[in-house]
Amino acid sequence: xxxxxxxxxxLTPIFICMIVFTLLPILIGLGISLFDYNPLAVSxxxxxxxxxxxLASDGVFLIxxxxxxxxxxxxxxxxxxxxxxxxxxxxxxxxxRTRSFTRMIFFMPIVAPLAxxxxxxxxxxxxxxxxxxxxxxxxxxxxxNWLGDPAWLLPSIILFTLWADIGYNIIIFSAGMDGIPxxxxxxxxxxxxxxxxxxxFITLPLLGRTTAFxxxxxxxxxxxxxxxxxxxxxxxxxxxxxxPNNVGMVLTLEIYKEAFKYKNMGYASxxxxxxxxxxxxxxxxxQRISRSDWRY
Amino acid sequence: xxxxxxxxxxxxxxxxxxxxGCQKSQTTKGKVSDGETITLKYWTHLETPWNVSNDKLIxxxxxxxxxxxxxxxxxxxxxxxxxxxxxxxxxSGGADIYELWGGWAYEFAPTxxxxxxxxxxxxxxxxxxxxxxxxxxxxxxxxYGVPMEFNAEYGGMLVNKPYFDEHNLSYPDTWDEMxxxxxxxSVSKGDIFDMRGFDFISFDSLPYTWLSMILSSGGTYLExxxxxxxxxxAKETLKKLVDYVKVNKVTNIEGLxxxxxxxxxxxxxxxxxxxxxxxxxxxxxEEEFDITYGEEFDYVPMPFYGTEKRWAAETGWGLAxxxxxxxxxxxxxxISFCLRPENLVQLNIDRGMIPPRKSxxxxxxxxxxxxxxxxxxxxxxxASFVGPINTDVLKESICNMYADIIQNxxxxxxxxxxxxxxxx
Amino acid sequence: xxxxxxxxxxxxxxxxxxxxxxxxxxxxxxxxxxxSFKSTPEIMKNPDKILPIQWSxxxxxxxxxxxxxxxxxxxxxxxxxxVTLLVLFTSSLTGYIFAKYQFxxxxxxxxxxxASMMVPFSVTMIPNFLIVNKLGLYDSLAALIVPMMVSxxxxxxxxxxxxxIPDSICEAAKIDGAGDxxxxxxxxxxxxxxxxxxxxxxxxxxxxxxxxxxxxxxxxVDSMTLPVALSFFSTQHGNDLSxxxxxxxxxMMPVTIVFLVFQKHFIKGIALTGSK
Numbered sequence: 001x002x003x004x005x006x007x008x009x010x011l012t013p014i015f016i017c018m019i020v021f022t023l024l025p026i027l028i029g030l031g032i033s034l035f036d037y038n039p040l041a042v043s044x045x046x047x048x049x050x051x052x053x054x055l056a057s058d059g060v061f062l063i064x065x066x067x068x069x070x071x072x073x074x075x076x077x078x079x080x081x082x083x084x085x086x087x088x089x090x091x092x093x094x095x096x097r098t099r100s101f102t103r104m105i106f107f108m109p110i111v112a113p114l115a116x117x118x119x120x121x122x123x124x125x126x127x128x129x130x131x132x133x134x135x136x137x138x139x140x141x142x143x144x145n146w147l148g149d150p151a152w153l154l155p156s157i158i159l160f161t162l163w164a165d166i167g168y169n170i171i172i173f174s175a176g177m178d179g180i181p182x183x184x185x186x187x188x189x190x191x192x193x194x195x196x197x198x199x200x201f202i203t204l205p206l207l208g209r210t211t212a213f214x215x216x217x218x219x220x221x222x223x224x225x226x227x228x229x230x231x232x233x234x235x236x237x238x239x240x241x242x243x244p245n246n247v248g249m250v251l252t253l254e255i256y257k258e259a260f261k262y263k264n265m266g267y268a269s270x271x272x273x274x275x276x277x278x279x280x281x282x283x284x285x286x287q288r289i290s291r292s293d294w295r296y
Numbered sequence: 297x298x299x300x301x302x303x304x305x306x307x308x309x310x311x312x313x314x315x316x317g318c319q320k321s322q323t324t325k326g327k328v329s330d331g332e333t334i335t336l337k338y339w340t341h342l343e344t345p346w347n348v349s350n351d352k353l354i355x356x357x358x359x360x361x362x363x364x365x366x367x368x369x370x371x372x373x374x375x376x377x378x379x380x381x382x383x384x385x386x387x388s389g390g391a392d393i394y395e396l397w398g399g400w401a402y403e404f405a406p407t408x409x410x411x412x413x414x415x416x417x418x419x420x421x422x423x424x425x426x427x428x429x430x431x432x433x434x435x436x437x438x439x440y441g442v443p444m445e446f447n448a449e450y451g452g453m454l455v456n457k458p459y460f461d462e463h464n465l466s467y468p469d470t471w472d473e474m475x476x477x478x479x480x481x482s483v484s485k486g487d488i489f490d491m492r493g494f495d496f497i498s499f500d501s502l503p504y505t506w507l508s509m510i511l512s513s514g515g516t517y518l519e520x521x522x523x524x525x526x527x528x529x530a531k532e533t534l535k536k537l538v539d540y541v542k543v544n545k546v547t548n549i550e551g552l553x554x555x556x557x558x559x560x561x562x563x564x565x566x567x568x569x570x571x572x573x574x575x576x577x578x579x580x581x582e583e584e585f586d587i588t589y590g591e592e593f594d595y596v597p598m599p600f601y602g603t604e605k606r607w608a609a610e611t612g613w614g615l616a617x618x619x620x621x622x623x624x625x626x627x628x629x630x631i632s633f634c635l636r637p638e639n640l641v642q643l644n645i646d647r648g649m650i651p652p653r654k655s656x657x658x659x660x661x662x663x664x665x666x667x668x669x670x671x672x673x674x675x676x677x678x679a680s681f682v683g684p685i686n687t688d689v690l691k692e693s694i695c696n697m698y699a700d701i702i703q704n705x706x707x708x709x710x711x712x713x714x715x716x717x718x719x720x
Numbered sequence: 721x722x723x724x725x726x727x728x729x730x731x732x733x734x735x736x737x738x739x740x741x742x743x744x745x746x747x748x749x750x751x752x753x754x755x756s757f758k759s760t761p762e763i764m765k766n767p768d769k770i771l772p773i774q775w776s777x778x779x780x781x782x783x784x785x786x787x788x789x790x791x792x793x794x795x796x797x798x799x800x801x802x803v804t805l806l807v808l809f810t811s812s813l814t815g816y817i818f819a820k821y822q823f824x825x826x827x828x829x830x831x832x833x834x835a836s837m838m839v840p841f842s843v844t845m846i847p848n849f850l851i852v853n854k855l856g857l858y859d860s861l862a863a864l865i866v867p868m869m870v871s872x873x874x875x876x877x878x879x880x881x882x883x884x885i886p887d888s889i890c891e892a893a894k895i896d897g898a899g900d901x902x903x904x905x906x907x908x909x910x911x912x913x914x915x916x917x918x919x920x921x922x923x924x925x926x927x928x929x930x931x932x933x934x935x936x937x938x939x940x941v942d943s944m945t946l947p948v949a950l951s952f953f954s955t956q957h958g959n960d961l962s963x964x965x966x967x968x969x970x971x972m973m974p975v976t977i978v979f980l981v982f983q984k985h986f987i988k989g990i991a992l993t994g995s996k
Contacts, residue, residue: 001820001821001822001887001890001891001894001900002821002822002823003821003900004823006817006821006900006901007817007821007823008823010813010814010817011814011817011829014810014813014814014870015829015832017810017866017867017869017870018832018833018836018870018872020851021844021848021851021866021867021870022836022839022844022872023832023835023836023839024847024851025839025844025846025847025848025851026839026843026844026847028847028850028851029843029844029846029847032846032847086741089734089738093738100983100984100987102738102742103987104980104983104987105742105745105746106745107979107983107986107987107990108745108746108749108976108979108980109745109748110925111925111975111976111978111979111986112929112971112972112975112976113928113929113931113946113947113971113972114929114931114947115929115931115947115948115950116946116947116950116967116968116971116972117748117968117972119950119964119965119968120748120751120752120965120968120972121748123751123755123763123961123964123965124748124751128764128767129763129764129765129767130767131747131751133767134767134768137768138768163745163748168990171987171990171991172990172991172993174991175990175991175992220838220840223840223842224840224841224842226842226931226932227931227932227947230931251842252842252932255842255843255845255846256842256845256932256935256936259845259846259849260849260936265846268846269846269847272842272843272844272845272846273843275840275842275843276839276840276843279838279840279843280838283838
């Protein structure tokens with residue numbers, strides 16, 4: 001169909017909004033990152049690539065970079081593997097009722113704000129009065145300072161994030177598995193393939209497109225995780241979040257802290273651009289790798 | 297090609313545009329409505345006893361000045377600093393009068409966002425205030441805020457009275473006695489403590505314990521306006537503090553890491569023996585833990601490390617006026633009203649704080665109403681201003697350094713050098 | 721199924737594991753609810769008692785009387801509902817245009833939409849703050865609504881679904897004299913219903929749970945949304961655990977209950993978006 005007047009009257013405001021709040025900010029961010037921009041300061045001089053040079057020697061940034069990469073890689077891979085396993089387990093359940101009940105349970109944490117569930121888990125992780133240490137104590141195992149010990153902080157946040165976020169992927173995988181025609185599986189079963197082989201040689205390849213979608217979406221969303229790092233890493237000794245001595249810092253939190261706590265908006269913009277580049281590269285790579293031609 | 301050029305141009309021009317825009321949009325706050333009533337916006341942090349005493353004071357003020365109305369907006373502490381900064385930075389909205397922590401004011405003063413203290417009020421204060429309480433409000437000889445309290449995080453400590461009574465122990469008179477008492481009575485299993493002998497680990501206690509130890513052993517960490525911790529005394533005292541956790545095991549660093557619980561909470565829960573903290577913690581304990589001063593706990597003088605009775609204190613809560621406000625004069629009227637000795641005394645009694653003015657601190661009415669303030673009042677003259685720095689940065693850097701030493705076995709020499717760098 | 725499976729020991733073990741895992745997933749909810757009925761000193765002093773020794777609703781009383789909880793709730797609801805409605809409208813309309821109309825620059829514009837999906841808020845938060853500030857929206861609920869009105873994901877999703885609608889239907893309607901808007905309202909919208917339901921769930925949850933944006937854009941206690949307002953109960957010196965748990969429960973339970981009631985639609989909706 002054609003009707004330019006209609007099309008452009010609708011699209012103009014839509015694109016203005018999109019440009020102002022999504023695309024323009026990238027350019028502005030790029031611009032700001034070249035200035036020593038502090039809104040409180042009297043002057044904000046142009047400093048070229050100084051902000052980017054500073055990154056290489058900024059210990060906190062390097063920790064944040066390392067943590068972000070580790071967090072995303074570990075959480076996303078665990079998330080996908082577990083989601084696949086659980087989805088497979090769900091699809092092997094016999095009654096429809098248990099199936100939808102199990103799905104519902106796993107999806108429940110998704111509807112709770114991360115900020116609220118982080119607070120609850122923070123109390124569960126507490127050293128003296130927390131749930132986890134109590135269970136360990138009853139089992140006769142040594143307690144851990146989950147959120148205070150640098151070795152345990154990231155694993156603790158990863159465990160929480162898995163709990164909070166895995167539901168989406170379970171549902172999507174589960175739907176994907178339900179969509180696989182029964183003939184395929186039955187034919188394989190008749191040919192003598194066991195459940196493990198069926199999973200790896202039939203289900204998994206047929207879920208190729210779904211997996212590609214899930215991997216990309218999960219990667220993008222995990223690079224942006226913020227609330228749990230701010231809330232769980234926040235304590236009297238590290239009021240801004242990020243854990244003791246910044247051991248739990250991630251890029252999103254550092255951008256926020258630099259920009260809104262220390263007012264180094266120029267420097268924070270440089271970090272933001274680094275994060276943007278990483279997300280861009282990782283997404284493109286993940287799309288390339290997981291692009292699959294399996295169709296049914 | 298052309299499009300790329302335009303994009304680049306835009307990218308460079310935009311921050312400039314924004315900058316000029318921000319500076320121009322300095323709007324005026326507060327409205328002078330029909331030339332009669334002036335409404336002042338007053339931002340404070342949220343803490344029940346504070347807000348109650350504020351309301352009382354405001355009611356009294358509005359009675360005396362019927363043409364001025366004060367609207368209070370109280371914020372949770374965690375967000376407060378952020379909100380103050382953001383509002384000063386966005387230069388729209390915001391308040392006429394800000395309650396400010398001296399440590400942050402230090403960074404605002406040079407930016408011109410605050411109106412200087414009127415001369416008359418200033419002269420009155422300069423003679424009558426302790427040194428630490430004005431320190432952070434000064435910039436280039438001018439003052440941009442006034443103190444409402446003397447923030448002492450050192451000089452006195454909370455003690456677990458029932459424990460001392462039961463075990464027939466007396467409160468320590470010397471530093472060494474205190475440490476040996478703490479060591480003997482600490483009970484822990486791994487990282488879990490059942491009794492913390494001397495819990496000096498918190499965002500405030502740790503830095504002030506260390507800085508005061510340096511001062512009271514005759515040293516200093518300030519060279520002019522520069523901080524320097526690479527000195528024998530600083531390293532020796534730091535080594536002691538590290539040993540208290542690693543060797544003596546009188547507490548652990550939970551208070552710096554991953555816990556919302558602070559050292560004085562442990563004392564109120566009967567899980568700590570001695571805790572250096574300001575007297576503001578006493579009403580918190582009485583209200584939130586439902587225990588009584590003089591029964592479940594006591595407040596006593598803390599022995600000094602070394603020979604001199606010197607310690608460090610920072611500029612605590614104060615008030616400042618937005619220089620963009622249309623009603624700075626009315627705002628200063630209110631602040632002068634708060635600082636009148638008779639009002640200040642009541643305010644400090646209600647909040648359980650140490651008064652910033654010498655005349656008020658030794659007012660018999662105050663001493664009588666806040667009996668537990670005595671250990672601190674006795675040593676007020678030994679306090680010196682912590683130094684020209686955003687104290688949040690100082691405290692965070694010291695705490696990070698300490699956590700780093702304990703957790704990663706970083707050598708003390710390297711740690712203090714890094715600290716020097718962090719706070720430059 | 722080719723043959724009915726018998727109850728084997730392996731299957732029993734599987735069921736047991738499933739039961740344990742399911743319990744572990746629900747555990748935080750149980751813990752939160754039980755803890756919210758304890759007093760703060762009890763939480764800290766008696767960690768090994770799972771059930772409250774003395775049931776107390778002081779946490780809830782404190783949340784509901786000492787904080788503007790209902791204002792926060794209304795703010796959250798207002799923002800999430802407006803954003804959802806606006807996104808449904810803009811996405812379906814734009815998706816319809818991209819699927820059914822021919823115009824210049826169509827490919828470039830669609831590429832822009834895809835590109836905008838790749839731009840995360842954490843990257844643009846600083847310019848976003850500056851722009852919102854410049855537009856005079858700072859510290860208003862509009863700061864959370866206006867920038868979220870257009871969703872690249874929503875447009876993309878709607879376009880995919882619109883493409884499944886045969887062109888002939890639209891063209892037939894056009895020949896019958898129906899205007900563009902009429903076609904949109906009478907033909908496209910009803911056919912997009914499943915897609916819009918899914919998009920609504922996504923958008924609502926995203927907006928309802930958002931933490932970073934309101935943290936940056938809002939200032940006054942009374943203009944906060946629920947996720948940011950939770951820090952209200954951790955004051956300068958410590959944390960009222962009882963009130964915090966009660967507040968967390970009050971924030972988490974309403975959406976959870978809505979979800980439990982409509983869970984079938986939720987799960988169908990999510991699954992639907994995954995297939996596109």
